[in-house]
Amino acid sequence: MSWIPEYIFRPRGWLLMAAGVLALLLAQVLGRRDLMVVAVFLLMLPPLASVGLRLLTPGFSVKRHFAPAFVETGTTATVTLEVRGSTPGGGRARIVETLPPYLIDVPRFDYPQPVAPRSLVSRYSYTFHPTRRGVFTIGPLTAKFGDPFDVALLKRKLDAGDTLTVAPAAVVLPEISLTSGRGQDGSRMTRQQANPSDDDVMNREYRHGDPLRRIHWPATARQGKLMVRAEESVTTPEAALILDQRLWSYGGHAKMSRTADALSTSPAFEWAVVAANSVASHVLERNYSLRVLDHRGRPGFASSRSAQEPDREDFSGASGALAVAQSLAALELADSPVDAGQTRAQLADVLADKLLQTRRRGPLIAITGELTGADAMTLAATAEAAEGTFALLVCPDPAAMAGPLNILRRAGWQAVALTPGTSLLHAWGQMDAPVLVPPPPTGSGPRHQPGAGGAGPGGAAGPHIATTRRLP
Secondary structure (H helix, E strand, O other): OOOOOOEOEOHHHHHHHHHHHHHHHHHHHHOOHHHHHHHHHHHHHHHHHHHHHHHOOOOEEEEEEEEOOOEEOOOOEEEEEEEEEOOHHHOOEEEEEOOOOOOOOOOEEEEOOEOOOOOOEEEEEEEEOOOOOEEEEEOOEEEEEEOOOOOEEEEEEOOOOEEEEEEOOOOOOOOOOOOOOOOOOOOEEEOOOOOOOHHHOOEEEOOOOOOHHHEOHHHHHHHOOOEEEOOOEEEOOEEEEEEOOEOHHHOOHHHOEEOOOOOEEOHHHHHHHHHHHHHHHHHHOOOOEEEEEEOOOOEOOOOOOOOOOOOOOEEEHHHHHHHHHHHHOOOOOEOOHHHHOOOOOOOOHHHHHHHHHOOOOOOEEEEEOOOOHHHHHHHHOOHHHOOOEEEEEEOOOHHHHHHHHHHHHHOOOEEEEEOOOOOHHHHHHHOOOOEEOOOOOOOOOHHHOOOOOOOOOOOOOOOOOOOEEOOO
8 A cells, every 4th residue: 555645644544534525425315323433433543643653752752873983985984873762652663764865774763673682772773885075964753653553753963963973084195205304204314402502402411331422421520420311202293285166277177077965076076185194194194284275275174074183284193194084074165255266266375475484394295276377487496495395286188287287396395196096005105206307498587497497486497497306
C-alpha cells in the first residue's frame, strides 16, 4: 500500500476512514442503526488517535558524538546517537537522520532500542565517508510516531542537528631545501640572542672540559673568574604563505560551482586549498612559524566561516596545523564588490608592502591561480622579503603563464605553472629542480623588461638577471 499517502494518518487510518464513509452511506440507504454506530466509530478513531499523539507528545533529548572529532575528506567518520525519551502508549517510532544531499545512504533506526533492560536511552551508530570539505549540518533527527492502533502518524524533529567541519586532507610532501643555512627542521644555530650585543649573551661559570673558544672575556673581566657562553640559541624559523582567493583567477563565474554546503569554489581552487593545507602542514611540522595572507594582504582566513580566529595570521606547532586545516574547510572564492567591479582584480600593493616590512627568516610560498604581468611584478617585488621564494600557479593552460613565470624567475622565484589535474607531489618536486630563465631580449632598454631594475612596483629584480636558479 505504498501508493497511499502518509500524511497525518497511516494507510490503515485512511482505510478505516474510507470504510467509515462507506458504512455511513449504507446506513443511510439501508436504514440500519448498527451500521451508523460502526461508521461513527471508524470515522472518529483516526482523528482521536492523531489528537492523542499531539497532546501526549513525548519529550526527547538527543546527544550526537563524532569520532574522530576532526574529520578530513576521504576518511571514515562515525556518528553515535543517544536518544532519551518515551513514546505514548508504549508505541514505537521510526527515526531518520538527515545528512548532506551528496551522502546517499540515509540512516534509519527503530525506537526504542535499549542497550540494557529498563534502559530509557537508545543508542545508534552509523558511519559515512565525506568526500567534500565544508561545514555540514548533521541532522536534524526526525521521528515518525504512531499510536497503539497504528492509524495515526506524527512527524517531529527531535533536535536541530550538530555542525561537523570537514577539512581538506593534507598530502605528505617530500623534503626539499626551503632556505639556506638551516637544519632539516628549519632551525638555524646562532650565538646571539635577541639583543645583538655580545656583552648580553647568556653565560655561565667555566667547567672542566669546556672549549677555550667559548670563553666570554668581557664577562670574565667583570666576574673575576672564567665565564663561558651558554649553549648556542636556536632561532625560530619563519615562513609565509600567500593564498590567492580571487574569483577570476580560478576560472571566474563560468567555472564556479556551489557545493552542498554552499561554497563558492572551482576545481582549480580546490587544488589550491589542498596544496595550502599540505604546505602548511609541511612547514609547521618542521618547527616553522607560519604567516598566512590572502591576495589583499589581509589574514588568510578572514572570510572563512570555519575559522575559529578569522583575524589570526601566525600559526605554529601542531595546534597551528589543526587551526589552518579547520580554517580551510569553509574557505571560498572571494566575490567582494571590489572584485565584482573589476574584470581582473589585481594583487594588492599592500600585500608586497606588508611582506617587505616584516621580513621572514624563512621561505615565502605563494599559491595562486592565473596571474597577470602586474600580479607577477607585485610578487617579484617581495623576493627580498624571505629566504627562498616559491610559487605554484594553478590554471587551465600553463603555457599562457609563460610571461608571469619569467618575471617571477628573473626576480629569484622558483615558480611552476600547472593544471588542476597535476599531482601535488609532482608539482612540489619541481620546486627543487633547476629552472632555465630566458635572458631578456637584446636591443631593448631595461625599462622595457618586466622584472628589470626600476620596472614595476618596488623594482622587483636588479639590473643583473640570472639565467638559471637552483635552490640551495
